[in-house]
Amino acid sequence: MSNTTEKIEYVSYLDHQGKYKGIMSWLMATDHKRIGLLYMYAIITFFFIGVLLGLMMKLELLAPGETIMTAKMYNSVFTLHGILMIFMVVIPGLSAVFGNFFLPILIGAKDVAFPKLNRFSWWIFIVGSIMAVLSQLLKDGPPDTGWTFYAPYSTTTNSNVIMATAAAFVLGFSSILTGLNFIVTIHQMRAPGMKFFHMPLFPWALYATAWIQLLATPVIGITLLMLIAERAFQIGFFDPALGGDPLLFQHLFWIYSHPAVYVMMLPAMGVITEIIPTFCQRQIYGYKAVAISSLAIAAVGFLVWGHHMYTSGMSDQARWFFSLLTFIVAVPSAIKVFNWITTMYKGSIDVQPPFLYALAFIFLFIIGGTTGLLLGSVATNVQVHDTAFVVAHFHYIIFGGMGFAFFAAIHYWFPKMYGRMYDIKLANISLVIKFIGFNLLYFPQFIIGVQGMPRRYFDYPEQFQPAQVISSVGGFILAFGLFLMVYNLVKAAKSGAVAPANPWKGSTLEWQIPSPPSLENFDEAPIIKVNPYDYK
Amino acid sequence: MFDNSSNFVQGVDSAFLIITGISVFFLVVLTGLMIYFVIKYNRKKGKPAVQIKDNSLLEITWITIPMILVLYMFYIGWEGFIPMRNVPKDAMEVTAIGSMWKFEFEYKGNKMSDTMVVPINKAVKVNLASKDVLHGFSVPGFRIKEDMVPQKDNYTWFIPGKLGDFDIYCTVYCGLNHSYMMSLIKVVSQEEFDMWLKALPVKKADNSLGLKLLEKNGCIACHSLDGSKVVGPSFKGIYGNMRNLNTNGIKKDIKVDDAYIKTSINEPDAQIVDGYPKGLMKSYKGLISDTEIEQITQYLKELK
Incomplete structure (x- = not known):
C-alpha cells in the first residue's frame, strides 16, 4: 500500500449520516453549517411574523382613528414587532446564519472552536424565542411597552413584561456565547499560513462584532434583571415613586442597545465587502482600511449611546459629548463606502443578483447613514427625536442596510449552501419590486417626522394622512417583493439547476470546495494566499 | 428666509x-x-x-x-x-404637567388651564413635570422638545414670534392613549393674554389624600372623575348608589359601600360592573394598604 492517505469520498454535509437520524440529526447537529441553516429557518420565520405585524400597523395607519384594531392592540403589535425583529431577527441575523456557515470555511477551518457550545447557543435561542411567544399568551396579556421597555411605564403596566424581558435575557446568552465562539475560532483556528491580515474581510467584521456581543450584551442582561426585580419585588431602581431614576434605565438600556446596532451592521458591511470584489474581479480597494474601520466602529460605538437621550433631561455636557462622538463614529462607515465604490473602478463588472443587492445596500445605507447625521446633531435631533423620522432612519439602516445585505448574502452563497441555483431573472425582479416598495414605505416618514408626527402613534392629525397612505401602499409592494424572493429560493432549493463549485468566479476559500461542502469542509488542505482577493 | x-x-x-x-x-x-x-x-x-x-x-x-x-x-x-x-432671567414661568393622558398648565397663583396661552414676543420658561410616567413635551412649530420626567426638574423655553395656535404632542410613549395626548399653545397679544390670565380660575386646593392616592397609583388613568367612560367606570357619584354587577354571567344589583370598594381594589375580578370584561384591572392587594383604601373611600364619598 502507498503511504498517502486514500482520497476521501465526497459526501455533502446535507447527506452526511452521523450518530443521529432524521430530525434528530438536525436538532443535535454540531456541524456549523447545519447550525447556520437552523438559525436561518428560525430567523426567517420570525422575520415573516414581524412583517405581518408591520403590515397590520400599516393597515391601521391608513386612516386617522381606529381602522382595524384598538389602541391597546396597536401598542402590543408594535411592541412585539420590535421584540421579534430586534432580538430574534437582526441581532442574531448575519452572525448566526452566515457567520456560522462561512466563518470556518473562509479561514480554512473544519468547524468553529466549540461546536457543542455552538449547538447549545442555538438551543438557547429557541428557548428564548419560545419564552417570547409565551409572553404573548400568558394571563396579563402581551407586553405593551415598546421594545425599549422604558421605566416607569414598564415597571407599572399590567402586561407580561416579566416574561418578555426574561425572554430577551435568555436570548442574550445565545449572542454572548456565539461571540465567544467566534473570537476563539478566529484566533486559534485559522489555517496554517493565514495571518490576521490574510483573512478575508467578512471574518474581520465578525471578529469586531463578536467583541461587542461578548462585552455589551451582559449590560442589557443585568438591566433586564433589574427591571424584573423592580416589578416583582418593588425594588426602586427606576421608578421615582420608589426612589429610583428613570434615566438610569435609559443609560443602561442604551449602553447595550447602541453597540447592538453595530452587531447588526458590521457583518452586513462584511458581506458587501465579500461580494463586490467577486463581481468586479478586483481585489478590495483599501483592505487594511476596511479591516481597521470595523474595529474602529466597534470601539467608538461603545461611546455614543446618549444620542438616544438628548431630550431626556440628561446634562448639557453629556449631550455635547455624545453628539461629538456620534459624529466621529460616522467616519469609518463612510470610509467603507468610498473603498467599495473605488473597488468598482476599472473592474470587470458582472451585474448578478448578489451585486445588484450590494448596490441597493449602498444606496439605502447612505440615506440611512446621513439621516443619522441629522439625528446626531443636537439641534436637529430635538425636532425629529421620537418622531416618524427616527422610524424611517432606523428602517433604512437596519432593513435597507442589514436586511438587504442578508438578501445579498443569501443570493451570493445560496449555490454553495444548497448546490443549486435560483432563477436569476426572478431574483432581479423581486429586488426591484422590494426597492420601490421600500422607498415608498419609509421615505414619506422622514417628511412627516420633520413636521412633527410622533412615533408609536396609533391615531394622528389628518394632515399626515396622504404620506401615511403612500407609506402603507409601499409596505404592501415591499411584502410582495419579499414573497417573490422566498418563492424563488424555496423552489430553487428543491429543484433548481445544479450549481458548480464557483459560479461567480470568487477567489475566497469557500469557492475552492464543492457545492454543497462536505462535512469537514476541506477534504484536501486549502491553498492559503497572502491576498484573499487575488484575481490576477 | x-x-x-x-x-x-x-x-x-x-x-x-x-x-x-x-x-x-x-x-x-x-x-x-x-x-x-x-x-x-x-x-x-x-x-x-x-x-x-x-x-x-x-x-x-x-x-x-x-x-x-x-x-x-x-x-x-x-x-x-x-x-x-439658557433661559433668560425675566422669562414668565409656566409649569406643564403631563399625566396619562393629558397636559395641564399651571400659571402663577395656582391657576390651571388645559391649553397654554402666551403673549407674543415674550420669553416663556416651561417647567416640565409628570404625575406618573415619562411624557414628552413637543412643539414642532417652535422646534422644541424635552421630556417630562417624574420627580425631576426638567425645563424648556421659547419666545413666540407669531400669533396663532401651535400643536403640542406627547412624544414619549406612555400607554393606551398616548396618541391622544395633545394640546395647544395659543400665541396672543399682550392685552389678550392679560385678560385671559385674569379670568383664569384658581385651582381649588385639594388636600384630599384619597385623590393623591388615586393619582399616584394610576387609577385615574382608567377611571375618570367627571363621569366620562375611559377604560373602567367613572368614579363620579358612585358611593351610596346602586351598581349592576355581572360576575360570571350572574347578574346582581349592589349598593356601593366600603366593602365593595375594598373588594374592587384587592380582587377586581370578583364583582365586575355589567358591561366590562374580566382581566382588565390588576389587583392592588399589597400595593394599597387598608388605611389608604379608607382614605380613597373617604374621597369617593365626597365625589358627587
Whole structure:
C-alpha cells in the first residue's frame, strides 16, 4: 500500500449520516453549517411574523382613528414587532446564519472552536424565542411597552413584561456565547499560513462584532434583571415613586442597545465587502482600511449611546459629548463606502443578483447613514427625536442596510449552501419590486417626522394622512417583493439547476470546495494566499 | 428666509439645511459614480479588470475631509441647540404637567388651564413635570422638545414670534392613549393674554389624600372623575348608589359601600360592573394598604 492517505469520498454535509437520524440529526447537529441553516429557518420565520405585524400597523395607519384594531392592540403589535425583529431577527441575523456557515470555511477551518457550545447557543435561542411567544399568551396579556421597555411605564403596566424581558435575557446568552465562539475560532483556528491580515474581510467584521456581543450584551442582561426585580419585588431602581431614576434605565438600556446596532451592521458591511470584489474581479480597494474601520466602529460605538437621550433631561455636557462622538463614529462607515465604490473602478463588472443587492445596500445605507447625521446633531435631533423620522432612519439602516445585505448574502452563497441555483431573472425582479416598495414605505416618514408626527402613534392629525397612505401602499409592494424572493429560493432549493463549485468566479476559500461542502469542509488542505482577493 | 414662530427656528432649520445639503451632495455623487462605473466597466465590454494598487494618500484624504465635515456639522448642531438650555432671567414661568393622558398648565397663583396661552414676543420658561410616567413635551412649530420626567426638574423655553395656535404632542410613549395626548399653545397679544390670565380660575386646593392616592397609583388613568367612560367606570357619584354587577354571567344589583370598594381594589375580578370584561384591572392587594383604601373611600364619598 502507498503511504498517502486514500482520497476521501465526497459526501455533502446535507447527506452526511452521523450518530443521529432524521430530525434528530438536525436538532443535535454540531456541524456549523447545519447550525447556520437552523438559525436561518428560525430567523426567517420570525422575520415573516414581524412583517405581518408591520403590515397590520400599516393597515391601521391608513386612516386617522381606529381602522382595524384598538389602541391597546396597536401598542402590543408594535411592541412585539420590535421584540421579534430586534432580538430574534437582526441581532442574531448575519452572525448566526452566515457567520456560522462561512466563518470556518473562509479561514480554512473544519468547524468553529466549540461546536457543542455552538449547538447549545442555538438551543438557547429557541428557548428564548419560545419564552417570547409565551409572553404573548400568558394571563396579563402581551407586553405593551415598546421594545425599549422604558421605566416607569414598564415597571407599572399590567402586561407580561416579566416574561418578555426574561425572554430577551435568555436570548442574550445565545449572542454572548456565539461571540465567544467566534473570537476563539478566529484566533486559534485559522489555517496554517493565514495571518490576521490574510483573512478575508467578512471574518474581520465578525471578529469586531463578536467583541461587542461578548462585552455589551451582559449590560442589557443585568438591566433586564433589574427591571424584573423592580416589578416583582418593588425594588426602586427606576421608578421615582420608589426612589429610583428613570434615566438610569435609559443609560443602561442604551449602553447595550447602541453597540447592538453595530452587531447588526458590521457583518452586513462584511458581506458587501465579500461580494463586490467577486463581481468586479478586483481585489478590495483599501483592505487594511476596511479591516481597521470595523474595529474602529466597534470601539467608538461603545461611546455614543446618549444620542438616544438628548431630550431626556440628561446634562448639557453629556449631550455635547455624545453628539461629538456620534459624529466621529460616522467616519469609518463612510470610509467603507468610498473603498467599495473605488473597488468598482476599472473592474470587470458582472451585474448578478448578489451585486445588484450590494448596490441597493449602498444606496439605502447612505440615506440611512446621513439621516443619522441629522439625528446626531443636537439641534436637529430635538425636532425629529421620537418622531416618524427616527422610524424611517432606523428602517433604512437596519432593513435597507442589514436586511438587504442578508438578501445579498443569501443570493451570493445560496449555490454553495444548497448546490443549486435560483432563477436569476426572478431574483432581479423581486429586488426591484422590494426597492420601490421600500422607498415608498419609509421615505414619506422622514417628511412627516420633520413636521412633527410622533412615533408609536396609533391615531394622528389628518394632515399626515396622504404620506401615511403612500407609506402603507409601499409596505404592501415591499411584502410582495419579499414573497417573490422566498418563492424563488424555496423552489430553487428543491429543484433548481445544479450549481458548480464557483459560479461567480470568487477567489475566497469557500469557492475552492464543492457545492454543497462536505462535512469537514476541506477534504484536501486549502491553498492559503497572502491576498484573499487575488484575481490576477 | 426662516419662519419666526419661535426664536429657535433659525438655528434648527439652518442646521437642517446644511446637513441635508451635504448629505444629498454625497448621495448624488456616490450613486452617480456607482452607476457610471457599473456601466463603463461592465464585463460584457470584454475588458479585463485592472488590479489597482492601494493609495495611502487617497485613504488619508477621504478620512480627513469627512472628519472636518462631521466636526462642522457637530458644531452647528451644538450652536443651534445650546440656547435652548439658557433661559433668560425675566422669562414668565409656566409649569406643564403631563399625566396619562393629558397636559395641564399651571400659571402663577395656582391657576390651571388645559391649553397654554402666551403673549407674543415674550420669553416663556416651561417647567416640565409628570404625575406618573415619562411624557414628552413637543412643539414642532417652535422646534422644541424635552421630556417630562417624574420627580425631576426638567425645563424648556421659547419666545413666540407669531400669533396663532401651535400643536403640542406627547412624544414619549406612555400607554393606551398616548396618541391622544395633545394640546395647544395659543400665541396672543399682550392685552389678550392679560385678560385671559385674569379670568383664569384658581385651582381649588385639594388636600384630599384619597385623590393623591388615586393619582399616584394610576387609577385615574382608567377611571375618570367627571363621569366620562375611559377604560373602567367613572368614579363620579358612585358611593351610596346602586351598581349592576355581572360576575360570571350572574347578574346582581349592589349598593356601593366600603366593602365593595375594598373588594374592587384587592380582587377586581370578583364583582365586575355589567358591561366590562374580566382581566382588565390588576389587583392592588399589597400595593394599597387598608388605611389608604379608607382614605380613597373617604374621597369617593365626597365625589358627587
